[in-house]
Amino acid sequence: MSRQLSVILVLIFAVLLPGLNSCVDISCTDETTAFVKTGLYSYSSGAKTVPDSLTLYGEGMAVKVYDKATITQPALIPLKDSADYAKFIIKINGIADTIEFIYWSYPHLISKECGYSMFHTLDTVIFTRNNIDSLARVNPNVTTQNVENLQIYY
């Protein structure tokens, strides 16, 4: 009994030790960017309606988030990680409006492999009414989860 146990112990240890001491590096497969997930709705019917074209870009930015695009809902609006304010120009079917976000940010660990993402909590949303009829803030917590934060009625 004792001899058997001892041999089993030694064998298991000999087999396991090299494996235990080598680390397996797992790559990141999770979503790591938190967007303001914005649903676009028709104010007349109240139904989710994809506009014919959508253009969206940050104030002072040359690069556009959407450029006359036909999007799949929801539209994803990225906030500035380094600030508590961001302003966007949004053109729905060619008519321009602005949306301003006031929020606060905090780091959230996605996983050891993926690292951190900046999550945000929306405080205030200000918008113009050229084409936008109204706007509803349905969830102030901007995370990597697929949950709608904002509803734009146009």
Add this chain to the structure above:
Amino acid sequence: MSQHRMSRTFRYIISITLLLSSLWQHAGAQDTIMFPMKVRLGFELLGSSKYFYEKERTNLEFTVSADLNERVSAVLSLGKTDHSYKRYRDTSFLLYNYTTNGTYYKAGLDFNLLKADKSQGKYFVGMGIRYGISHFNYEIPEITTENYWGKTVTKVPLTDEWAHYIEFTPGVRAEFIKNISMGWTVSLRKMIDPGTGRHQKPVYLPGFGNGSKSFSPGVNYYIIWSIPFRTKRVIIQPEPEEEEEDMNNPNQNSDMNNNGGFRQQSGASRF
């Protein structure tokens, strides 16, 4: 008629006598052994050995256990960890830099599945359960994120926290030389509370491992010094089913006789 009754009574007496004698024989087959109760001082080898090739992690763990009886031991562990971890997205993009150090304490019980005559105070095949507390601090001097607006670097200052978890430790242990044992356990740890809230779960939690997950497996390898502190008289119950099987299987019986390690065989040789 009365002769027939007498014969039946006689048969009953003989049956009862045979039954009692068989019970007496079974009672007589009980063994009593003197079981050495021990205090054990253990040192975890895997964590400390990693220091030699993974300088950014140091882990030291000591364990004290004391036999409460021939099957159950009380266990206390004390450990210390210093860990620094850098995660890159690619060679030029540091995702984050995490440093932590802390002390952890574990208390619990070990249950030996071996009977006292098999374990003899030297061998352990069983399961342990522990409650763990980790007192640690952590700092994230650099967190880099990147999105449409560009790169952002932020940090989390040094923060002091307490975490709680439970641990199940199936494992084995054997005495190789007198009073010196070696053994390994698989550690299956379940987080109760990481202490940091849900947004900054610890990348590495002293005593637990990857604190970003609620379950963390691991393996520990111990060297243990045993100190006998008293002996306990333990009655070993016989195992009649095994004996019957042995009797019914002549091949198995002959193997056992060759091994010469069975109680019946050694008892017979006394005559």
